[in-house]
Amino acid sequence: MAGKTLYDKLWDSHVVHEDADGTCLIYIDRHLVHEVTSPQAFEGLRLAGRKPWRPDTLVVNPDHNTPTKDWEKGIEDPISRLQVETLDSNIKETGALVYFPFKHANQGIIHVIGPENGTTLPGMTVVCGDSHTSTHGAFGALAHGIGTSEVEHVMATQTLIAKKSKRLLVRVDGELGVGVTAKDVALAVIGKIGTAGGNGFAIEFGGEVIRALSMEGRMTICNMAIEAGARAGIIAPDAKTAEYLKGRQYAPKAADWDKAVAYWSTLATDPDAVFDSIVELKGAEIAPQVTWGTSPEQVLPINGRVPDPAQEKDSTKRTSIENALKYMGLKANTPIEEIKLDKIFIGSCTNSRIEDLRAAAVVAKGKKVASSIQLAMVVPGSGQVKRMAEAEGLDKIFTEAGFEWREPGCSMCLAMNADRLSPGERCASTSNRNFEGRQGQGGRTHLVSPAMAVAAAIAGHFVDVRSV
């Protein structure tokens, strides 16, 4: 019998019940909750007279609607405010392991605060009513986004109804060049397999490049597994994972720690395990990436040129390119480096951790944001990230260069708060989605790494960060 993949091990260790057609009940260890996708679930529980099965699995924090400046004014939009207050009252009623309400010193993006508090651990199942829950797979947890009905189901039963996914291995071997980051790897993978390439799969990321990444870099890669269509991205835990977790507030302690680390060391794909599909990339061939269109798969290396729909034979793809060029206000064959920008956004659950801010600060140090840029902002992923960055003086580097240094939150990744693009504005963004209207109706988003975003801010247009 062939060995098991990491995904098989995580799945098998959580099956509570299996129906004849393979539909399973999977036990859920960690449930992350934010204000946008939970109110209807809490309401559903109330209407049915049900209580959460294990409130001690809930890690809760508002992030989508919260403003990133002028916190003393509170939340000005009354509809946003009601949603955040509804979360407050729901948690007051049910309880939670962790709750950081708006303005709490540790509040931040839910996918940043989970790991930094040690509430995301290897071997766990992690869910959240948020597609970027895949982030937590970086720890060797089976983590994925769910809908609000499923949020209610998990709260009421501590299980999720699910069918096993197929297994895809994405192996990135060799070494990354200087100036090439986890974000570039993620975008290059999506460019290669497409936004539907991972549909029906759980992706395990492996290979020398992945092993060499920090935990922050691994979170960036797993975060974007969903942009390749895979609900879950996973990376086997190793010494780096344990090192990151050791001493964090909710990480196991004392005898439990040793037992946990011993267990985590078994969470790797067996050498003779079989994947349903394998995709291979060479680290050395990955250049800094920039998306040009309205889907994350519409991505090119920095030295590329915007594609010409006339060259595309497939009619559906040709129409997609034409639609994207029209929306993005770009002409076919334009060199990426000639694309000028209006705004710069550094933040989101993809790229707002301390390592991202350090990488951005290295490029920003002693430079100035180009006068043609209307707004360049840095939004740290959490209160802890913000304080750490300030202790290292990164905030000074950013503000002296002309960036605004904001309070933590999802911010202009999805523009539910006041941070947004106006119609026609073009933004270099470290977030995860360049969909039409994502950063504001009519806004034009180009996804890049933090270092590339800063380089673009300084030049006023995209440049190869390797030449800066």
Next chain:
Amino acid sequence: MKAFTQLNGLACPIDRANIDTDAIIPKQFLKSIKRSGFGPYLFDEWRYKDHGEPGMDCTNRPLNSDFVLNHPRYKGAQIMLARENFGCGSSREHAPWAIEDYGFRVIIAASYADIFFNNCYKNGMLPIVASHAMVDKLFKECEATEGYALNVDLPSQTVTLPSGEVFSFEINATSKHNLLNGLDEIGLTLLHAEKIKSFEQKHKQNQPWLFA
């Protein structure tokens, strides 16, 4: 959950690949704490010429007459035709809520994003996967024929075209059973409460740190 058995309904073709849930229901409408009322804002940025905000009365908003949902011939459509990777991106269940609230009960597409696909079932909607060739045919026939209606039958897992041609579709037994009977999944799962509790005990022995 609403039960679904059979539907004879008008089809509406949304001819675009990779339609994301941000397009289906833009973020400003996600501020609602309710589960209903999203239908008027379905495809808001494509459907209207102005900027939509939650709570807005949509009856007098300027319509984008190019957008297919605004063509009078598709008024009352209950079956949406779509291309590949429909519903990609954000997990927001507000997307199926908006589609259902508008009046659609069935989607027929070449493929779906996984989370969206699951979310449909939770709301009494049937997402059907058809071959690329069949999807092409449906789009062509639908665009060429006013009043193009399909007959969708869940018990026999078939769709009948106006020409009488029939194609069958796959659905897993559990989803089919729940949809046919409009069952409350939470109630069904709680029938396994003892099994969940005994799993939990074993799990706690193996990994006590998960129960701190």
